[in-house]
Amino acid sequence: MIRYVLWIFCFIIFIHPKAHSQKHYTISGFVTDAETGESLIGAIITVQEMRNMGTVSNSYGFYSLTLPAGNYQITVQYIGYASHIQQIRLTNSTKANIFLTPKSNALQEVIVTNHRTNENIIIPQMGMQKINTKKTRSIPVLFGEQDIMKTIQLLPGVEATGDGGSQFNVRGGSPGQNLILLDEAPIYNASHLMGFFSVFNSDAIKNVTVYKGNEPAEYGGRLASVVDLQMDDGDNKNFRISGGIGLISSRVTIQGPIVKNKGSFIISARRTYADMFLKLSKDTTLNQSRLYFYDINAKANYAIDDKNHIYLSGYLGRDALGLANIFGINWGNKTITLRWNHLFSDKIFTNTDLIFSNYDYKINLDNGEDNNIISRIQDYNFKQDYQYYISERSTLRFGIQSTYHNIVPGIITSTAQSCMQNLSNKHALESALYFSHKYTFNQNISIEYGIRASVFNLFGPGNFYSYDTNGNITDTICYNSAQIVKSYFNIEPRATLNYIISKSSSMKAAYARNTQNLHLLSNSTSSDPIDLWIPSSNNVKPEISDQVSLGYYHNMQQNQYEFSAEVYYKKLQNQIDYRDGAQLNFNENVESQLLYGKGRAYGLEIFLKKRTGKFNGWISYTLSRSENKFDAINNGRYFPTTQDRTHNINIVGIYNLNKKWTLSATWIYETGNAVTFPSGKYQIDAATMFYYSNRNANRMPAYSRLDLGATWIAKKTNKFQSSWTFSIYNAYGRNNPYIIRFENDKTDPTKTDAVQTTLFKFVPSVSYNFRF
CATH class of the missing domain: 2.40.170.20 (TonB-dependent receptor, beta-barrel domain)
Structure with a gap:
């Protein structure tokens, strides 16, 4: 393992862009909702002058981009929000908080989304789906109670365990092989009333990410999936x-x-x-x-x-x-x-x-x-x-x-x-x-x-x-x-x-x-x-x-x-x-x-x-x-x-x-x-x-x-x-x-x-x- 880690760090140093002589500077900040101040997870920040280059805001809305000195057009996109375009002359490291305004036609957006028009093409992650719970309210469900677990069951590779139940199987795994996290805390039984409701009140949930066995290294402990x-x-x-x-x-x-x-x-x-x-x-x-x-x-x-x-x-x-x-x-x-x-x-x-x-x-x-x-x-x-x-x-x-x-x-x-x-x-x-x-x-x-x-x-x-x-x-x-x-x-x-x-x-x-x-x-x-x-x-x-x-x-x-x-x-x-x-x-x-x-x-x-x-x-x-x-x-x-x-x-x-x-x-x-x-x-x-x-x-x-x-x-x-x-x-x-x-x-x-x-x-x- 030590040999593996040393190889990785040597590789990173070798390919580090700053090994080149050109000076680099960093633009960073938080992406939030202009009306509520809510942090926006997974907002896409792209650079027009550098095709397929950019970053994604993390679980707290933070982003950071390090670029060579120069003039750039930065675009920030998030589903249901008007795109933000900003011209930047990068001559030193800059802090730029981004405030996105919700679009009036947000309800016309698709429910299950990866947030960017072509993010599914660009990002290396596979076997992943993101769900914005605020956009799931139109899906018909049992007893009319909106349930994020029922929406997850409609994704490919995910199947309900029984009629009306909130438990699910992912890629042939059993329900016990799914790691379910609520603000990082594991939930060992995610069901109410013998499974006909889940414990997650959609009104309190902002973002859901489903990984079907290909989760990043920070997740572990289950075989089939992670639901964050x-x-x-x-x-x-x-x-x-x-x-x-x-x-x-x-x-x-x-x-x-x-x-x-x-x-x-x-x-x-x-x-x-x-x-x-x-x-x-x-x-x-x-x-x-x-x-x-x-x-x-x-x-x-x-x-x-x-x-x-x-x-x-x-x-x-x-x-x-x-x-x-x-x-x-x-x-x-x-x-x-x-x-x-x-x-x-x-x-x-x-x-x-x-x-x-x-x-x-x-x-x-x-x-x-x-x-x-x-x-x-x-x-x-x-x-x-x-x-x-x-x-x-x-x-x-x-x-x-x-x-x-x-x-x-x-x-x-x-x-x-x-x-x-x-x-x-x-x-x-x-x-x-x-x-x-x-x-x-x-x-x-x-x-x-x-x-x-x-x-x-x-x-x-x-x-x-x-x-x-x-x-x-x-x-x-x-x-x-x-x-x-x-x-x-x-x-x-x-x-x-x-x-x-x-x-x-x-x-x-x-x-x-x-x-x-x-x-x-x-x-x-x-x-x-x-x-x-x-x-x-x-x-x-x-x-x-x-x-x-x-x-x-x-x-x-x-x-x-x-x-x-x-x-x-x-x-x-x-x-x-x-x-x-x-x-x-x-x-x-x-x-x-x-x-x-x-x-x-x-x-x-x-x-x-x-x-x-x-x-x-x-x-x-x-x-x-x-x-x-x-x-x-x-x-x-x-x-x-x-x-x-x-x-x-x-x-x-x-x-x-x-x-x-x-x-x-x-x-x-x-x-x-x-x-x-x-x-x-x-x-x-x-x-x-x-x-x-x-x-x-x-x-x-x-x-x-x-x-x-x-x-x-x-x-x-x-x-x-x-x-x-x-x-x-x-x-x-x-x-x-x-x-x-x-x-x-x-x-x-x-x-x-x-x-x-x-x-x-x-x-x-x-x-x-x-x-x-």
Whole structure:
């Protein structure tokens, strides 16, 4: 590794533009919204005199460009904003903050965007999509509740795990292989109400970036994808209130300046009220039951001076589901992120993070005794990131990250018996050092490469077991507190090469290795709040993915249309599956229930998008396979994973009829999940037992759905705006299967009936939205 790092630095020095005799100067600053002061992420800064040269504002709106002395025309572009053009005579280093003005026709812009008319051609990054949540409000969704996770499911290579659910699979990976970050804090369960809503209130989210396994070196810890969500900073010029009232939930957002033009805050809250309808029931059990969720997003920021900016953000969300005093479960997430941005110079930007994340659930069983089951996973995270803008051709990023994991798999208490039973807690420290370099060789070739070195340490105290191939305990070792049980060290190289064929087309190739040391154990296709996370151990090795991909990108009709086609192949090591009849929850020896093998995933993703005009939207198609191989399953042959789907098609259309009305529709088709159906049955003591042969040898029926939506702007002035959103989920009422179970035919026990359960069929909704 030392040899590799030395080679990189020698390479950077060798190609450093300042090795030439011509003098260079730096122009730097922040790109913000002229009306609200909100930082604009991913704004494109280009130089007319230097084709294909430029930079992108970072996660805090900061940019830096180093150019030879001379006269330049700088253009700054951001979707939904008027372009800013500035003439600059560069004779010394200059600070220039850019204020962009929103365009009145912003609603006519496409929803999913890479911000620049041809950024998809120029940047080396591939397998990435950016989503501006403020432009997603027209897409029809279940219950009319805008949900960024549902929009992500409409992208190529991304598939929903179930009807109406917010969980998703990316390029054949499972939901547990997706890293979801909210202001850098990991979210371990991103679902409300068993997955039908996500925990992300779109009113509080500014920017979302999705990486499909080709993420930059500063990200790590998951195999399939990274979803990086950033909360709004708040308006630092004016106080504003907005919100919405729907059929089953309402929300409100308050934001404004702490000190005008220097600091701001935002608070956004949301709650469902299905439980209030239960109270209308005459049934005593129902009217005493609970069924709701709430969440609160809050953020504050303050610019101490031109070089220092601090941010404090947090999230609190909770679900409650209970049947009177008989049964109850509540679960939720808490996060806190403290950030400090500092400019060492006009070329070096640093960000320091202190992060806390907590996910927990509590189950109450009142079967004559007060029994409780509690489980949680807590993270304490420190991150130090640096960005060094060497020149207009060269940008360096490096940093260090360290996370302490405290996993409580289960505490079982009984008040009546005054007893407590604890499953052994797990303690682990996960650290990483990363380095990446983005360099543009000339007008046609650019590269981004890097390396991530990760170390994972599992600590005592507790008893740690070893198992044979049948899951029997072969050895037990007791470790003291802070004593290392097992360590893993992994090197994760990554690189992307971009070759620009012309102004409107390019080819890209990428390789990335990812490792994962926290593993989600779940045998449910929906979001289950009691899913279990376990760390790598003496039995469970880190999951490893090696992905190669190749892509062609082409824009048409002056960049009004964007086309891309990507192929990928992933080789997977140390994949996890379960023994037949595995008991995963509240099991001290849960690792005895696991099987280990390898996998592969490969596919083709096609994306066609119309960016502008009264009608816009996109079409995505994915052709893919996802397979695993375990010695103890299907005689050691490859078999489809649960998330394997051959075909997936998404069509999104948005039509701006006039200034008052916007119409939208989405159509989805996908091959059914791979499942295991019984291949026979037999009788034991008059009870029917089903016989299962090969794992995942069958398929659920194909899934398809049409959703329709309309937004009517009832009133719009400078001080007040109100609108109504109407939608129909599953407009043609298709009976999409959620579960298929098998039972004896009531008239002929020798025959078997397949009984299908459908969740949603023709669901209309309406919501009222306001802002002042």
